[in-house]
Amino acid sequence: MGRTSGAVWGRTEQQDFRSRVRGTLLGVALGDALGAPVNGLDLDAIKGAYGPEGVVDLVPAHGRRGAVTHFTQLTLFSVDGLIRAQVRRDTGAWHPPTDLHRAYRRWAATQRDWGPDERRAEDGWLAREEWLYARRDATRALLVGFGDDIMGTPQTPKNPGERGPEAAVRSAPFGLLVGWDPHLVVQLAVECAAQTHGHPVACLTAGAYAAVVHALARGDSLDGAVQRTLALLAQRPGHEAVSDALQHALGAVRQGMPTPARVEELAGQGSAEGVLAVAVYCAYVGEDVRHGLCLAVNQSGPSGAAGALTGGLLGALHGETALPPAWLAELEGRPTVLALADDFAMEMTQGPALHGPAGSSPGWLARYPRA
Structure with missing residues (x-):
């Protein structure tokens, strides 16, 4: 794709982009x-609970089949923040990490409030979705990181010892900024990761994941996307742990039939770079989306994060039509995910017509307020 945000999009390109955006966000949610x-x-x-093959279909969690957790919730607020950043750019206020932090603070409100406050029109439409007001296993690092107005940065990160994968999972939408230079995509993911997961490896893993999604969303192969990401990482100090994890995943692909033991070995202690290695491996060796996701979650490591990361890669690679329809039919919040995905695709391809100098859509600005 390789375009700038001001370029003209053809209809075929728009349709392909929308399919990959939908695929990425739905893939994250399905894996979650x-x-x-x-x-x-x-x-x-x-295996004891679900049989010798483990989980091979959606099963109940949080009171229903297809329930999602904070991984999906925060991914959706990442998209919301990116759209709001684009809308606010017209005002001359252009600092996406701040807009993302405000979006994540709106997510934090869903974790402590009973429901949306209809009086707060500046929150936009996503924060008024009642189904999001549910605590779904959010970690302490997330609740602390977004627990006040102070925004963590790479220079002064929140939770500087936190090395978990949660920040990486919410970074898939950054990769969908296909008009951006990949270096900037990595930097944005790193800066936003520092808001909750301040360990340098966790931050750089978020950047690496966004870079792989970015290349896939531009139409690259999975191998090409990983190689491009390794080249980007090599230019950053302290990249070795993340680069080694990706190389480890590539090496595991050549070691024969995939097994849960191999997935667990890649995951290691469940830190961010290990879970990213699992996602890359499962996306490589999965016979289809269903198989890749099942391989990612049927292991003793962090199944939710591994599934979500894998789903984002497979969705960006193949688009929404490759995702299992029977699973999509039961996915919690699917209408919200689709609406947000389509809004993101419209903003990225036709934003100037929605809120540019030549005119603006009051409905769009009500959904994504500049305030």
Whole structure:
């Protein structure tokens, strides 16, 4: 694709982009929903509960089949923040990390309030979606990181010892900024990761994941996307742990039939770079989306994060039509995910017509206020 944000999009390009945006966001949600019931269980416990093959279909969690967790919730607020940043750019206020932090603070409100405050029109439409007002296993690092107005930065990060994968999972939407230079995509993901997961490896893993999604959304192959990401990482100090994890994943692809033991070995202690390695590996070796996601979650490591990361890669690679329809039919919040995906695609391809100098859509600005 390789375009700038001001370039003219053809209809075929717009349709392909929208399919990849939908695929990425729905893929994250499906992987999250598949992994949610078994997150934190070891493989023996998973097999004991669901049979010798483990989880092969959506099963109940949080009171229903297809339930999603904070991984999907925060991914949606990442999209909301990116759209709001684009809209606010017209005012001359252009600092996306700040807009993302405000979006994540709106997510934090869903974790402590009973429901949306209809008086706060400046919150926009996503924060008024009642189904999002549910605490779904959010970690302490997330609640602390977004617990006040102070924004963590790479220079002064929140939770500087936190190395978990949560920041990486919410970074898939940054990769959908296909008009951006990949270096800037990595930097934005790193800066936003520092708001909750301040360990340099966790931040750089978020940047690496966004870079892989970015290349896939531009039409690259998975191998090409990983190689491009390794080249980007090589230019950054302290990249070795993340680069080694990606190389480890590539090496595992050549080691024969995939097994849960191989997935667990890649995951290691469940830190961000290990879970990214799992996602890359499962996206490589999966026979289709369903198989790749099942491989990612049926292991003793962090099943939810692994499923969500894998789903984002497969959705960006193949588009929405490759996702299992039966799973999509039961996915919690699917109408919201689709509406937000289509809004993002419209903003990125036709934003100037919605809120540019020549005119603006009052309806759009009500959905994504400049305030």
